[in-house]
Amino acid sequence: MAATKQKNLWYVRQARRKRRFTTLLTVFFILVQVLWVGVPIFMTVLWSLVDPNHPWSFPNILPEKLSWGQWMYVFKYTNILRALKTSYTLAPCAVLLSFLFSLPTAYVLGRKQIPGKKFFQTIVLLPIIMPGMVVALFLSRVFNAFGLAQNFFGLVLAHTLMGLPYMIRVLTTSFEAIPQDVIDAAENLGANTFVKIKDIFLPMVRPGLLAGMIFAFTTSIEEFNLTFIIGTPTFETIPTILYSFLGYNFIRTNASVVALIMMIPNIIMLFAVENFLKSDYLSASLGKL
Amino acid sequence: MSRLILKDLVKKFDNVAAVNHVSLEVEEGEFVTLLGPSGCGKTTTLRTIAGFYQPDEGEIYFNDRLMNNIPPAKRNTSMCFQSYALFPHMNVWDNIAFGLKMRKISQPEQKKRVAQALEMMSLSGMEKRMPGQLSGGQQQRVALARAIVTQPDILLFDEPLSNLDAKLRVQVRVEIKEMQKRLGITSIYVTHDQDEALAISDRIVVMNQGQIEQVGDPQSIYLHPMTSFVAGFIGLANILSGQVVARKENQVQLELPFGRFWAFAGGLRASVGDTVRFSFRPENVVQYREGSPNKVSATIQHAIFMGDTIDLFLDAKGTRLRARAESAAKLKPGDIAVFSIDETAFQFLE
Numbered sequence: 001m002a003a004t005k006q007k008n009l010w011y012v013r014q015a016r017r018k019r020r021f022t023t024l025l026t027v028f029f030i031l032v033q034v035l036w037v038g039v040p041i042f043m044t045v046l047w048s049l050v051d052p053n054h055p056w057s058f059p060n061i062l063p064e065k066l067s068w069g070q071w072m073y074v075f076k077y078t079n080i081l082r083a084l085k086t087s088y089t090l091a092p093c094a095v096l097l098s099f100l101f102s103l104p105t106a107y108v109l110g111r112k113q114i115p116g117k118k119f120f121q122t123i124v125l126l127p128i129i130m131p132g133m134v135v136a137l138f139l140s141r142v143f144n145a146f147g148l149a150q151n152f153f154g155l156v157l158a159h160t161l162m163g164l165p166y167m168i169r170v171l172t173t174s175f176e177a178i179p180q181d182v183i184d185a186a187e188n189l190g191a192n193t194f195v196k197i198k199d200i201f202l203p204m205v206r207p208g209l210l211a212g213m214i215f216a217f218t219t220s221i222e223e224f225n226l227t228f229i230i231g232t233p234t235f236e237t238i239p240t241i242l243y244s245f246l247g248y249n250f251i252r253t254n255a256s257v258v259a260l261i262m263m264i265p266n267i268i269m270l271f272a273v274e275n276f277l278k279s280d281y282l283s284a285s286l287g288k289l
Numbered sequence: 290m291s292r293l294i295l296k297d298l299v300k301k302f303d304n305v306a307a308v309n310h311v312s313l314e315v316e317e318g319e320f321v322t323l324l325g326p327s328g329c330g331k332t333t334t335l336r337t338i339a340g341f342y343q344p345d346e347g348e349i350y351f352n353d354r355l356m357n358n359i360p361p362a363k364r365n366t367s368m369c370f371q372s373y374a375l376f377p378h379m380n381v382w383d384n385i386a387f388g389l390k391m392r393k394i395s396q397p398e399q400k401k402r403v404a405q406a407l408e409m410m411s412l413s414g415m416e417k418r419m420p421g422q423l424s425g426g427q428q429q430r431v432a433l434a435r436a437i438v439t440q441p442d443i444l445l446f447d448e449p450l451s452n453l454d455a456k457l458r459v460q461v462r463v464e465i466k467e468m469q470k471r472l473g474i475t476s477i478y479v480t481h482d483q484d485e486a487l488a489i490s491d492r493i494v495v496m497n498q499g500q501i502e503q504v505g506d507p508q509s510i511y512l513h514p515m516t517s518f519v520a521g522f523i524g525l526a527n528i529l530s531g532q533v534v535a536r537k538e539n540q541v542q543l544e545l546p547f548g549r550f551w552a553f554a555g556g557l558r559a560s561v562g563d564t565v566r567f568s569f570r571p572e573n574v575v576q577y578r579e580g581s582p583n584k585v586s587a588t589i590q591h592a593i594f595m596g597d598t599i600d601l602f603l604d605a606k607g608t609r610l611r612a613r614a615e616s617a618a619k620l621k622p623g624d625i626a627v628f629s630i631d632e633t634a635f636q637f638l639e
Contacts, residue, residue, distance in 0.1 A: 190391030
């Protein structure tokens with residue numbers, strides 16, 4: 001009895017060791033996540049709640065007193081409400097416009113054989129790898145020349161430009177992923193171009209479209225450089241107010257408040273869309289092909 | 290339902306002719322298979338019939354109507370794809386009803402016809418499922434239902450069974466054949482699988498390098514191949530050449546390295562002294578019995594037991610031959626045995 005138990009033990013031990021290793025890895029990644037994301041958010045929340053009359057300074061580990069004082073200050077002495085309105089009007093407009101621009105571009109890049117296709121695909125991504133301030137500096141000249149500075153439409157256009165690369169990239173991949181057979185089948189069954197776009201292409205690129213929209217939306221919400229150069233002082237967005245608390249008159253507590261105002265809607269949106277994507281057909285159907 | 294006529298069809302890609310002067314007539318309700326190795330132009334021919342490719346030369350007629358400039362959407366063909374090509378974002382019902390919607394068929398009529406198609410393909414009860422939730426065989430049946438529900442003039446099949454496992458493949462090909470006979474829709478079927486072609490077709494068109502090698506019903510294609518390509522591609526064949534050394538009435542005597550053999554000449558027009566190419570099937574090379582013609586003695590190199598027969602690889606004075614023996618025969622590699630070749634088995638090739 002004892003002998004059999006001994007003999008059977010080796011794989012039990014191995015399985016246990018394996019499980020222990022997996023647990024260890026999980027714990028490690030949770031720790032990294034906490035350090036990387038959790039701690040900054042926690043600190044931001046704390047900083048935003050520090051009472052203005054009881055500064056949080058060395059050697060206190062936690063603030064002495066918490067209050068909504070900083071929040072009141074930001075809402076009272078800055079144009080945050082107007083900035084919120086501007087930001088959340090700008091972003092949907094920019095998303096819509098970049099959708100309209102990128103759809104035909106992505107269709108051609110994803111489905112047509114054109115000379116220099118790889119080159120164009122790379123060119124489209126260039127704005128992402130160029131430093132934002134550099135792009136903004138030179139583009140602002142163009143915007144000035146066309147009278148698009150200090151102009152809402154100009155701002156929408158600027159934000160559209162910043163979101164376009166993501167949108168085009170993601171949509172191109174989605175268009176590429178559609179099997180030609182499915183398009184041929186639709187045509188074979190009598191679909192004209194309009195029906196093919198409405199009933200086949202658009203529903204099939206929808207997951208990519210949503211991902212691209214999130215990118216474009218968050219890019220617009222966070223866009224500072226170009227907005228700052230061509231928009232202020234006529235237009236203030238959340239980032240321009242945030243930046244006003246950084247730099248020379250650095251006020252961490254107020255900056256924390258604005259940062260949270262900028263971040264929370266984005267996080268909520270991300271979870272909402274993720275949830276929506278999960279219930280999508282594509283993962284189920286493409287797994288079979 | 291339509292007659293299909295291809296006249297001298299040519300389709301080139303980058304100046305290479307994928308389909309090279311193909312002419313074919315398919316009768317109303319006929320089931321014709323395009324058979325050939327990959328790259329032989331069979332799929333290109335099919336896609337040209339569907340309208341996905343424009344022919345560079347030649348004409349396509351459905352009945353008397355020239356189809357060359359008619360877009361795929363207006364040809365009233367239905368294609369079954371190798372990948373099934375179901376719309377992944379539509380449920381089974383919407384997939385099947387798609388073609389009817391495109392044809393602006395009334396709602397009640399749509400309902401009736403989709404329900405009929407579902408029933409015919411034994412898919413009832415699965416209307417609301419998404420394609421991703423179906424097995425390969427079920428997806429295939431949805432694709433078939435989607436194809437027939439529009440009552441097409443011509444059904445086009447592009448290797449529809451190659452994604453199924455062997456057992457299901459045999460079952461579905463019987464179903465396809467039955468369905469086609471019941472509906473009487475002219476069908477063009479593309480495959481590289483000779484068993485499938487033999488089993489399913491009214492007529493087989495064997496293609497090679499963009500051209501038609503031979504057209505005929507399954508029996509004549511198998512029993513009377515006309516080119517060495519057809520003889521070698523469909524079934525197993527011993528393909529040899531030899532000199533005609535004698536001729537009497539409707540028989541010729543052939544000189545081969547391992548003996549002289551009498552063969553029925555058929556339509557052979559060669560005279561004594563000519564070299565001819567011919568083939569015969571392994572099942573026509575059987576163990577010698579008293580009175581059998583055309584004796585060959587050969588060394589057995591391999592004997593592979595197949596259950597119903599024994600597959601033999603022979604060496605007859607340096608010439609390799611394939612033969613068959615009954616499964617009860619006692620034959621081992623290394624044995625020297627005597628075989629006979631049926632006189633009617635010789636098929637003279639071009």
